[in-house]
Amino acid sequence: MLWTYFIIFLLAAIPFFEVAMIVPIAIIGGIPAIPVIIIAFLGNLLTLVLLIVFVDSVRNWRKKKKGNKEKSDSKNKRAKNIWDKYGLPGLAFIGPFFVGSHLTALLAVSFGGTRSKTLALMTASIAFWAISLGSAAYLGFDFLVKDDDNFGFITRLLNQ
Template identity: 80%
Template sequence: MITYFIIFLLAAIPFLEVSMIVPVAVIGGLPVVPVIIIAFLGNLLTIILLIVFIDSIRNWRKRKKVNEEKNEPKSHQRAKQIWGKYGLPGLAFIGPFFVGSHLTALLAVTFGGTRSKTLVLMTASIAFWAISLGIAAHFGFDFLVKDEDDLGFITRLLNR
């Protein structure tokens, strides 16, 4: 039970998210479906909070930006390019893989996406990435390395 709580927390942390946590947990020997669901919920919770409190976050970023240089980070530049080429749906689905889901949601609303559309598309995107990466990790790892007797490194650590 504590393992799933840790997965939930790690998936909620920006830049770890489902894209890193789901494959590591599955390769570690945890069951695919619970890992996908728990990681999805952890990541989604922080995205919802981010979108709900976007105005406060924007004000904080503006105050912080006064003290920083005007140079825009590469991740923001990539997100702008995706936004310009594919719009909100493209950014919501492509962005999490390149810049992370939290930054993608923040930038999507900042670039002009509505909160409701951003939330719907980010939810779909996080679900897509969690399921895709979970399935890929499960079948890829089982096919290449794992045998029937090997429980995976996380399961072995917990059983000690």
């Protein structure tokens, strides 16, 4: 089981897998919900902290080198619209579900969010999505399959 949790940690740390995908898959696969939510949250948070610190450092370095001239990037128009409409809290809570937490954190810092506010809001957002999706997967799957002999496909696969 230790290897399973280690793999969950690693997959949650990888952009675009993250908690939004890993938590429901692991819980539906039969792995206990609470450890999955906690381990996936920590895996996702670790890489987010590293990303936020790195991007903020690069942004500060660029500001010192070029002055305050920031050019606009049209590739991130949807995220910029969310930023303009809802600010950092809106982007932090809406973004992870649609584009992933890593890209959301990158965009939040590059649009002008401070390191500490971005980290705090992204941590709350990841916790919210991990708990919400984990609870939905656990309750939904448990409701559909009420069989004590069914241990989930991942657990059966690992026990073979």
